[in-house]
Amino acid sequence: MTQPILSARGIVHNFGEGPSAVQVLKNIDIDILPAEVLLLVGPSGSGKTTLVHILGHLLRPTAGKITICGKSTETLDEDRLAELRLQHFGFIFQAHNLFPMLTATENVMVALDLMGVEKDVARVRAHELLGSVGLGHRVDAFPSELSIGQKQRVAIARALAADPEILIADEPTAALDSENGLKAMELLQALARHSRRAVVIVTHDFRIFQFANRVLHLEDGRIVDKPPESSHTFGAGSAS
């Protein structure tokens, strides 16, 4: 059986304290496997964003335990968690959040710089990464000179800079038209398949369900059984 990259058990999260506390995640268990595209879907307020924060170690759960490759991250302090994110996670944000005054190459180089990669090496690596997402011809473009789809690809290249095991994407297709949305998903799917990294996507976009290996539905802070109009497992490829 495939060993999960990340396992979360009994994840509970409250916002606030005491009687006014609101429980947004209720005893969630989840495994993230290599080479899979996992979608987290659910209505607003279902807790999917909070869950992805916790899975990405941006937020500590109120209760529960997360292990990465079988080892708990519970005792790591803030600095260690930041280092953990740097080494094991790549994040793709809905708004891309590229530095507007840096070129595509330089935006990717920032992520490499955080890893301590020498500038010249980082530049070559950034060009490779941009080439791998189909932006080899736009390496010196500033974000203002790129289309939304191209910005998204720069963000993906930046997320890949540290060669992370897990990519976490927040609504990666929300700002894209159908064509660019499908291209972005094809890219993420290819990254999962060929590099055996897990891609976890928070989305409302039903168009991208076809790319998923698994879809987890959240409602009221719980993972619920699949609704009748969709299924948990798709034929895009099973996680091996």
Added chain:
Amino acid sequence: MSGDDTLYALKSRTESASAAASKGARMTLLIAWRNLVHDRIRFAITLTGIAFSTILMGIQLGMLLNFVHTISTVVDHAGADLWITAEGVPSVDLATPLQERRRFQAMSVEGVAAAEPYMLHFGFLKRPDGVRQIVIVIGIDPDATMGLPFAMVDGPSAQEALAEPDGAVIDRLYADKLGIRTLGETVEINSHRIRVVGFTDGIRTFTQAPYVFMSLAKARSFFYAPDNDIAYVLVRVAEGYKPEAVAAALSARMSEVEVLTAGQLAWRSQYYWLVTTGAGITLVSSTLLALLVGVVIVAQTLYASTMDRLPEYAVIRAMGGPRSYLYRIIVQQAVLGGVFGAAIGLAVIAVVVVFTRHLSSAPEVPLWLAFGIVAATIAMCVTASIGSIGKVMTIDPVKVFR
């Protein structure tokens, strides 16, 4: 990746990442620079603010330095090791009479190589056009070796000038003010005629009363002073003797006088004019105000720039970048602003110094002060970044998902 190999592997990887992130930061300077210049208008405002602050600081401190030097200029350039004064003289310009017998007493003290009389008295100069101007008359023996007008630029030597009948020496900075156009012209001081036979260059006055050098005998006659009245005795210490030791010996020998080293009299004069009168405090206050203005302007523009970049900074935090990475960006941005703003400010100060060097009051900005101003400007900019750093400290990386 599989199995149990990973926590230790993970730990070692993250530790090396930590070290890399803290020592790396090769991109922070680029980000800082681009942050600074990305918005051209804000960049211009920032540089203007910093340059303004630098100019204000430079001019104020330059004026202060000029005042300090001007106040004690006759002491600093007299060539005397010790000054014997009447008790309680607050400043070299505010002399009270001293009997010349003190000079003879001084000469009998071991370690005194020379003791010469020096007279200093305020007087009224009447210009050829009838306008009256207050002056400070300094009387020295023409054969004196101390206290002579220094920096002679026109006319005979100082001794020859003082030896001429009715001869006097003034500084050419004040020639217009005293109604003198060329050497040889005459004016009156206390109704006595003098003829300007020599010009000095750069003997400024702090009191707005220009110095007029003449022979001791002439000065005494102008003020109807008794033959044995002088203002100071200037002492040169013999080789091998320490001025402080000779000063102590002189003090022990003479009562009702003070024996001061040149440095002590210079400091006393500077303290009197700059501290007691409040003139120096005003200049220092203006300098501090300039610093404050600079801090406010830089802090505002830096904070606005930081606020603009918060989403990107949050991304860096989310990616696992340490806070120190962000601090470095902000501090480097502040330092870059400081360096460029100070450079502009110094250029303006240099122009001001060049164009005011022939005025009676001009800022003095030696190299050490220029470096000090640059350092103060950079320190000011870094101080101004504290607010932005405080903001970055509160960045929550999860916000980038919203």
